[in-house]
Amino acid sequence: GIQVEQSPPDLILQEGANSTLRCNFSDSVNNLQWFHQNPWGQLINLFYIPSGTKQNGRLSATTVATERYSLLYISSSQTTDSGVYFCAVANNAGNMLTFGGGTRLMVKP
Amino acid sequence: EAGVAQSPRYKIIEKRQSVAFWCNPISGHATLYWYQQILGQGPKLLIQFQNNGVVDDSQLPKDRFSAERLKGVDSTLKIQPAKLEDSAVYLCASSLYGSRSRNTEAFFGQGTRLTVV
Numbered sequence: 001g002i003q004v005e006q007s008p009p010d011l012i013l014q015e016g017a018n019s020t021l022r023c024n025f026s027d028s029v030n031n032l033q034w035f036h037q038n039p040w041g042q043l044i045n046l047f048y049i050p051s052g053t054k055q056n057g058r059l060s061a062t063t064v065a066t067e068r069y070s071l072l073y074i075s076s077s078q079t080t081d082s083g084v085y086f087c088a089v090a091n092n093a094g095n096m097l098t099f100g101g102g103t104r105l106m107v108k109p
Numbered sequence: 110e111a112g113v114a115q116s117p118r119y120k121i122i123e124k125r126q127s128v129a130f131w132c133n134p135i136s137g138h139a140t141l142y143w144y145q146q147i148l149g150q151g152p153k154l155l156i157q158f159q160n161n162g163v164v165d166d167s168q169l170p171k172d173r174f175s176a177e178r179l180k181g182v183d184s185t186l187k188i189q190p191a192k193l194e195d196s197a198v199y200l201c202a203s204s205l206y207g208s209r210s211r212n213t214e215a216f217f218g219q220g221t222r223l224t225v226v
Binding site for chain 1: 142144146150151152153154157165198200202213214215216217219220222
């Protein structure tokens, strides 16, 4: 099956800093999603982005499908951004949404 | 628009007991997924339904886990008998489509946290 790797595994930021999270995948995809898992375990949809670039407030994402990676940018981080960020993909040969191991982000005040 | 509903939110059982989880997907969503998330890991797909048919259950431990989606709407996931290693959060998700030719955004419920003691 498709392999999904996220980096870095852990990230500590000072409030107000910017960061870039990376997701590499091993096959062509027709679905790529970024999620934020809050401290209560809820997976919050951030972006549905199998290709291209999207922005939503302080967050933006870019997927370069031909090079098999996606980036999530967080600008002016806030303590409420803390949690785990997951990338999940589905390849063209199958249906299952496969998750990476996540990036654990802690934003300090 | 109502999201994916799951119940119960928490469950504590003894090993060798049985347990069932329920999921109601977003109205009109044909695809329903059950995931298992062990603490510190990413969610792992257990089973995927398209309407009331199984699309993928290759990672479902079929000796103890079972799932059904009657009438192509609600779904139940059952574990019998439970083992200590089944302690995890069980997440249900749904999407409008989920196929090789067409894939759409998946939305997750709040999950059921299972503790097996």
